[in-house]
Amino acid sequence: MKRIRVLLVDDQKLFAESLRTVLETRARALEVVGVAANGREAVERVAETRPDIVLMDVRMPELNGVESTRAIKERFPATKVLMLTTFDDDEYVVEALHLGAAGYLLKDVPPAELIAAIEAVSEGGVLIAPQVASKLVEKLRQPPESKPPVLSEEKPAPHWLQQLSNREKEILQLIAAGLDNKEIAKRLYIGEQTVKNYVSIIYCKLDTHDRVQAARLALEAGLG
Template sequence: MKILLADDQKLFRESLGSILEMRNPNLKVIAQASNGEECLKFAIQYLPDIILMDVRMPVMDGVECSRKVRESCPQSKIIMLTTFSDDEYVFEALKLGVAGYLLKDIQPAEVEAAILTVYNGGVLMASDVAAKLINKLNTIPAPVEQIYIDTNIQKLLTPREYDVFRLLALGHDNKAIAKKLFLTEGTVRNHVSNIYSKLDLKDRVQIVKYAIEHGAI
């Protein structure tokens, strides 16, 4: 699995890269960037599977870099590294389809687990970050049509699709959902496809955002 690290703090990114490779030989740090511009260049050059990216970087910040990476390398999945003071950045990044949000002070084992979760199709968000996003979203007035959906979301989906929807929003991948609901992975994939179609969503990050906005999680 190819990993690209982007952080303006050299010691942090080099230490994190070394620890990840020592913990899991399948994780290969193929490049390290000190700013968003370098990150974009390396992403296009190496097409990494996962990009671990700091929100606050010089030259080009993480939000703008994420936007350009998503346009140029849509197959690369981005995990944003953030701090408590970066909630506005994270809120913007959520709209771009970033697959994960981690606080920079978490343990290496949690970073490794996050990488594997996102690589396997999951979406994750540190609980502190999720709480900030929920508070942020709660300050935004809901349009009339959204209120209608809030009270009827379970009518849009079958009971089983709703179960799958909530587990997706909580960051579970297809394999984990299949195990929890005693389904085959093929059946879960069919439910996921139906959910995307019925709710007019494109990816799992949009599912997380939709679930938060509509009170499903």
């Protein structure tokens, strides 16, 4: 089986080396191909090593993680970037995801969950820490800045809304509220795997693979 090639980017050398040790000793499916100390060096290392996944810190000297993500995705669109930081600032989250980051996790994530996240992202998934997702949903819920009233016809309901069953709408509402699959399962008294199955169906009907995008569409459709 092909191993997932991972590049670590963090200006804290001790953290980066500790993370490298954790990944190399606990995850046989992963191969750490290098470590970069700032965003500019990260772009150079990606060009040299061609990793599958970049674990990217946000606040770094010379070039921060968000701008580094922009440069990497422009030059190497197939390389996936997973933000790993101590900061849950929603401005960084929105900008990083907008630039193509495949996830946003906090550094206190347990090693097993981080490894699972890397594997999920390598398969096309999008991972966002629950506490970060909650802040992001709150940001999406904030009313836009007031503008002069414009006379227009009422916006019709999106076509996908009619395709959802009542249970799917219920789960989508909980996604929009910032709940993860485990919390949804507990709220609805169903199995977590059942929730995952419903989420996959919802993503298919909404034509998205992104939990944040699904939450945004739900809020726009009035399901929040």
